[in-house]
Amino acid sequence: MKARIKWVQDATFVGESGSGHAVVMDGPPEHGGRNLGIRPMEMLLLGMGGCTSFDVINILKKSRQPVRDCFAELYAERAETEPKVFTHIHVHFVITGKGLSEKHVKRAVELSAGKYCSASIMLANGGVEISHDYEVLEPEDE
Template sequence: MATNHISTKWLGGMSFESNNTSGGTFKIDDGSSEDPQSFRPKALMLSSLAGCSGLDVASLIAKMKLEVSDFHIETMANLTEEHPKYYDKVTIEYHFHGANLNEAKLKRAVDLSIEKYCGVMEMFRRFAELDIEIIYHNE
């Protein structure tokens, strides 16, 4: 069984520094520091979701030899009103740009990520309703 281990150190106030498994570090705070280099915990969750699925899709784009000039993911989430506040509904938009987009294969790449490969997606599925949208920008 694989285990990830990170360390998170209090920097004082409402700021922490955490490492990743590659040894890099990043700051986490509650937004009060106004440090543009700091991340808020719940926003990091959305970045992790998009990053996990995006890595899957990018790998599949390469394997399928698809022509895509640009690809980005927009992630929007609804936060509950009561504490503990959590995301109960998440919309994930996959945007593909290109002159010769193979929509069927791109949809297959997204489907494989959300149904089979992305572990973060599976974690989110345990507590949130997921709405997946694929948007093709033919240029």
């Protein structure tokens, strides 16, 4: 896997993935940025959320669960002093589907957290406390 980060100006950078996708990253004005893009630590949090969400959906699909919607809300706490690393991340999944098995959702979340989500596991091995919970909803339109 490769990535390339190009400095644009001030605290603005463009990150390009090995697969050719680009994203703008920028710092807040108090650090010389112009608030033109996502902060690098936000990107890290989004990456972890995307990784675990990908796993959960993949596991549920393989279990033939009727998932209609899924989103994960991530809440992170950072250390007060430099380096301001993440100290705790909580992931709350909201999964919607007609007749979803809560047992399967629980299993998917646990498998992602403990076995498949390389981002979560890497952060946890680095000392970040990671917790998960979920809720299962029935679609409103049926």
